[in-house]
Amino acid sequence: MRVIKSVVTTDAILTSSNIPENEYPAWVSGTSYTALGKVIYQHKIYQRIVTGAGTTPPDLDQVNWLDGGYTNRYRMFDNTLSSVSSKMGGIELMLTPNQIINGIALLNVNASTVRVVMNDPIEGVVYDRTKELRSSSNVIDYYSYFFAPLLSENLETAIFLDLPSKPTATITVYVSSGAGLAEVGEVVYGVQSIVGRTNYGTAIGITSYSRKDTDEFGKVTVVKRKNSKYADYDIDIDNNKLSVVQRLFSEIDSVPCVFIGNPDMEELVVYGFYKEFKATISFPTVSKCTLRVEGLI
Numbered sequence: 001m002r003v004i005k006s007v008v009t010t011d012a013i014l015t016s017s018n019i020p021e022n023e024y025p026a027w028v029s030g031t032s033y034t035a036l037g038k039v040i041y042q043h044k045i046y047q048r049i050v051t052g053a054g055t056t057p058p059d060l061d062q063v064n065w066l067d068g069g070y071t072n073r074y075r076m077f078d079n080t081l082s083s084v085s086s087k088m089g090g091i092e093l094m095l096t097p098n099q100i101i102n103g104i105a106l107l108n109v110n111a112s113t114v115r116v117v118m119n120d121p122i123e124g125v126v127y128d129r130t131k132e133l134r135s136s137s138n139v140i141d142y143y144s145y146f147f148a149p150l151l152s153e154n155l156e157t158a159i160f161l162d163l164p165s166k167p168t169a170t171i172t173v174y175v176s177s178g179a180g181l182a183e184v185g186e187v188v189y190g191v192q193s194i195v196g197r198t199n200y201g202t203a204i205g206i207t208s209y210s211r212k213d214t215d216e217f218g219k220v221t222v223v224k225r226k227n228s229k230y231a232d233y234d235i236d237i238d239n240n241k242l243s244v245v246q247r248l249f250s251e252i253d254s255v256p257c258v259f260i261g262n263p264d265m266e267e268l269v270v271y272g273f274y275k276e277f278k279a280t281i282s283f284p285t286v287s288k289c290t291l292r293v294e295g296l297i
Contacts, residue, residue, distance in 0.1 A: 001195040001235050001284065001291075002249070004103045004258040006188045009077040009095075015170070021072040021085050029055045033152050043074040046114070070131060072126040079256050081108045081185040081271060082226055090182045091175040095189065101191035102166045104156040105258045106175070107271050108185025109133060114158035115174040120166045131158045157266045159258075161192060186271060188258045193248050196237035196289065198261040203232040204268065229295035231270045233261055237287045244287075249277045259293045272296045 007013070027039040027046065039058065041044055045068035046058035058065035068203075070078045076085040085091065090111070095101075106114055112134045118127035118218040133155040171189070175182045207230055211223040237245055254273060261268030270297035279289040 001054050001233060002192050002260040002263075003101070003103060003195060003252065004033065004192045004259070004260070005190045005252055005256075006079075006256050007039050007097060007099070007101070007190045009060065009074075009187075014074075014077070014093065015099050018090075018092045019085060019248055021071050021073045023071060029057075029153045029211045038068065039143040040071055043071050045069060045071060055089060057294045061123055070088075076184045079186070079296060081228075081295075084108060084110075084183040084185045086181055086183040090177060091173075091181055091184060093173050093187075094171070096172040097171070097189070098167065100167045100191055101171060102161070102163045102165055102171075102187050103258075104160050104163065104187070105173065105260075105269070105271075106173070106184055106187055107156070107258070108183075109158055109175065110178040110181070110183035111175045113174075113267070115176070116160050116163070117172045117174070118163055118166060118169045119172065120153050120169040121256055122168075123166075126164050126166055126169065127162075129160055129162075131155075131160070133158060138267075144202075155266055159263050161260075161262065161263060175198050188256075188271065192260075193245075195291075196235040196241075196246070196297050197247050198268065199234040201234040202261055204266065207232050211297070227297045228272070228297045229267075229270050230272075231261065231268065231291075231295075232261065233268075233289075233291040233293065235289040235291060236291050239281065239285055239287055242287055246277075246279070249274060256296060259291075270295045286294045 023041050024038040025199040027041040030053055035048055035051045036046045041058045046066050047067040048062050072085055075083045077284055113132055115130040120126045136260045175184055188279055195265055206227050208227045209225040259270045270293045275292040275294050277291050279287045282288045
């Protein structure tokens with residue numbers, strides 16, 4: 001079990017992106033805007049409620065402006081899996097964290113490959129890895145190579161846990177989908193912490209937020225809504241590391257993190273908050289722990 005505590009992405013960190021931020025004009029203080037007009041302010045889209053002008057920024061003026069969420073460029077950093085950044089022909093971005101980053105995860109990805117390159121200003125390229133997300137298990141001959149549809153088990157998660165500790169390095173991410181549309185729900189990067197060993201008995205599931213109502217005649221009305229993952233991890237933690245792990249969970253309380261039960265099993269990767277961490281000192285050297293994680297939508 002590993003945990004990546006997310007780093008907040010700022011303008012100083014996101015040093016380049018091939019996704020333009022030009023959906024709407026930037027908000028200008030004192031300018032008159034018509035009702036339903038849209039602007040960009042601090043990487044968010046705001047819609048004018050009533051015609052008028054003002055000097056109060058949109059994020060502080062809820063009477064006149066409606067928050068429409070992040071721009072396409074910044075949706076992959078908004079702590080929401082279902083709002084995706086997208087671009088035809090692929091996404092390319094560069095991060096300059098100026099701190100140690102040894103783990104990065106891309107979640108809710110619609111692409112064929114994800115490549116991560118770390119470039120140190122002194123040593124040059126110190127890391128270059130590519131992960132394939134498309135399944136080819138149904139390719140058995142030339143006909144299926146050209147005409148067989150991609151299987152539904154295509155991965156939506158790309159995790160890189162072996163980045164070297166280079167605090168001054170830049171990290172470039174390439175999300176490729178050929179000439180098609182590439183999408184990324186969330187990019188999470190930071191220092192990974194090793195919690196313990198994930199055991200058999202770990203439970204996974206999905207929480208549905210759809211509404212299903214049945215009237216007195218038995219007619220069912222369904223309002224389709226989003227859903228989120230959850231996991232109840234069963235973990236073994238060495239007793240000499242128990243206090244460190246306990247402090248970790250105290251520090252990440254209410255902080256969105258990527259919880260990785262097994263990097264090779266996508267279903268054991270959950271991005272969200274932990275609800276409960278409980279450790280039972282069962283043996284002289286090992287404690288049995290349960291961890292409840294509720295995923296973000």
